[in-house]
Amino acid sequence: MQSMLGSWRMATVLCLTLASACAHYRVQAPGHAGAPATEPEGEVLWSLAWGLVQEQPRVDNCQGQPLAEVNQSTNLGFALISVVTLGIAMPQRVEWRCAKAQPSPGELGALGATPGEVN
Amino acid sequence: MPPIIHPSDQKQWQNWHETYSQKLELLVDVWNANASQSTTEGYADTTRGLQELIAKALWEGQELRALGAGWSFSRAPATSGILVNTKPLNYVFPAPRTHPSYAGSREDLLFVQCGNSVAELNHFLKAKMGKALPTSGASNGQTIAGAIATGTHGSTLDFGAMQDFVAGLHLVVSPERHIWLERASNPTINDDVPQKLGAELIRDDALFNAALVSLGSFGIVHGVLLVAEDLYYLQAYRHRMPLTEGLWRAMDQLDFSGVQLPGPAGQRPYHFQVVINPNDLEGGAYVTVMYKHAQPPPGSKPPSPGSKLTQGDSALEIVGVLTDMVSDLTIPVMSKLLERFYGEFSNVAGTPGELFTDTTTRGKALGSALGIPLGQVRRAVETAMAINREYAFPGLLALRYTLPSKATLAFTHHAPMTCVLDIDGAGSARTKTFCQKVWQQLTERQVPYTLHWGKLNDLDGARVRSMYGPERVESWRKARAALLTSPELRAAFTNDYLRTLGLA
Numbered sequence: 093m094q095s096m097l098g099s100w101r102m103a104t105v106l107c108l109t110l111a112s113a114c115a116h117y118r119v120q121a122p123g124h125a126g127a128p129a130t131e132p133e134g135e136v137l138w139s140l141a142w143g144l145v146q147e148q149p150r151v152d153n154c155q156g157q158p159l160a161e162v163n164q165s166t167n168l169g170f171a172l173i174s175v176v177t178l179g180i181a182m183p184q185r186v187e188w189r190c191a192k193a194q195p196s197p198g199e200l201g202a203l204g205a206t207p208g209e210v211n
Numbered sequence: 212m213p214p215i216i217h218p219s220d221q222k223q224w225q226n227w228h229e230t231y232s233q234k235l236e237l238l239v240d241v242w243n244a245n246a247s248q249s250t251t252e253g254y255a256d257t258t259r260g261l262q263e264l265i266a267k268a269l270w271e272g273q274e275l276r277a278l279g280a281g282w283s284f285s286r287a288p289a290t291s292g293i294l295v296n297t298k299p300l301n302y303v304f305p306a307p308r309t310h311p312s313y314a315g316s317r318e319d320l321l322f323v324q325c326g327n328s329v330a331e332l333n334h335f336l337k338a339k340m341g342k343a344l345p346t347s348g349a350s351n352g353q354t355i356a357g358a359i360a361t362g363t364h365g366s367t368l369d370f371g372a373m374q375d376f377v378a379g380l381h382l383v384v385s386p387e388r389h390i391w392l393e394r395a396s397n398p399t400i401n402d403d404v405p406q407k408l409g410a411e412l413i414r415d416d417a418l419f420n421a422a423l424v425s426l427g428s429f430g431i432v433h434g435v436l437l438v439a440e441d442l443y444y445l446q447a448y449r450h451r452m453p454l455t456e457g458l459w460r461a462m463d464q465l466d467f468s469g470v471q472l473p474g475p476a477g478q479r480p481y482h483f484q485v486v487i488n489p490n491d492l493e494g495g496a497y498v499t500v501m502y503k504h505a506q507p508p509p510g511s512k513p514p515s516p517g518s519k520l521t522q523g524d525s526a527l528e529i530v531g532v533l534t535d536m537v538s539d540l541t542i543p544v545m546s547k548l549l550e551r552f553y554g555e556f557s558n559v560a561g562t563p564g565e566l567f568t569d570t571t572t573r574g575k576a577l578g579s580a581l582g583i584p585l586g587q588v589r590r591a592v593e594t595a596m597a598i599n600r601e602y603a604f605p606g607l608l609a610l611r612y613t614l615p616s617k618a619t620l621a622f623t624h625h626a627p628m629t630c631v632l633d634i635d636g637a638g639s640a641r642t643k644t645f646c647q648k649v650w651q652q653l654t655e656r657q658v659p660y661t662l663h664w665g666k667l668n669d670l671d672g673a674r675v676r677s678m679y680g681p682e683r684v685e686s687w688r689k690a691r692a693a694l695l696t697s698p699e700l701r702a703a704f705t706n707d708y709l710r711t712l713g714l715a
Binding site (some may be wrong): 123124127128129130131133153155156157190192193194195196197198199200 | 224248407
């Protein structure tokens, strides 16, 4: 019974530890502009030497549209790397979704309409 | 100019609510060549691009699926073959020319490309046309094509499901053929329009009703002709009320005579919703009512733009937010947080797009929705509550109501009204098991029900036939075969979900 209780405590501590090391931050355009056009694309980016060098994501899927949303997340492994290297290497996962275009409305069948035929 | 077809490196796709992942051969984004201006030429070019993708799938022997927002919990949009992301396709064409016999107003019509989200449509209709959708689901992140393909239900007492405001569909069904489909009993578009798009015009009630809730398997829905209505405002109230006999009668039969609903006395609500936390019944149920007006009533307040949750959010929405906040959701915490975030309010007025707000739900939420005829609602809810006493789950029961849909496989086809009982919870094995227990108990107690195609269900061919009747199912399959005329085409627009349902 005692050992079972110990296992539960261990499991609880482990879960809390793992959960606390995961963090997500999201920036999303408000309103309908936040409706994404694409599925999430992402990559792991490294910041080196306390920010002297940093990677930039290669966003090549938005076809000239802005971003609708950016997510940044870290996990236990990334946190350990950051601590062990004293912040010299700090990885983060970054994901983005492209925004939709906002096309001006078009006319469907309006050109050449005979007045008598149109409701 | 041909559309931009951008292949992704991803070989795995996950649905929005993160209930499953699917390995796939290819994910492509399709963008209109000129994304900033809606033109018939650009639309026609994109049609040809979609036809080329179908040709590619046929050539490679792959399955193909058009992807909307991926909002479904079920595997309706999933494929191991080619997944075509249509979200970037959001051209809009207001007030197209109508058929001489069309009795409605041309100004109410809006032809849109499949990738328009409900949020985008709400915005466009209000800002550019002074109109609104007659109804919508409680969330608005779905694309219009995705929402109707799975039969997304509405939430008003005076209208049906979302597919019931659709008057025409433009379907790309093969590398050589695309179709403008509408009802013969209600010709809406002027014949010149399909001709201008190069589409074959078919007017047929049975085909149209079947193609509305298509589960993505009638080809690619490229365009949808919507019938909107003049912009209206909903005056909303949410009060917590005890589960009295009067409230039960309102829930079971929409008989409001025994209950004092919040808001103006004596008015029939346009929207009536009850949310029950089965783990906290002492404080009563959350009753939301909305009344329809042409203008915001004097003295009403606008919806709060700053709050994370606003009126009209579904139970799933709440659970999603809570799941984001506490990954190990517990029942007592859930009750406390529900009180915090799902508060009471009075006399708040906004357009449907302002009340059923932009959706940012995240987290592994899970939900099932049952279509139940009036008169059976209390039995169904009490069954779920009894199961919860033995097997509590961290979630909510929510009830909304809609008129029966004309779509052949609408899960909201029960007349005279369908109650939609949502069972929404955190994404967990417990939630899934709870739903299964409810389905099983209702079947054993012979309570008639149907299940939302886009939410959690355990349907197979036999259950689909028993729920809808063999005639409806065969009528749907016959319509599909009439539009997808070869076995190869039908195979291309099939997926595991369709095979499981016995509908392939």
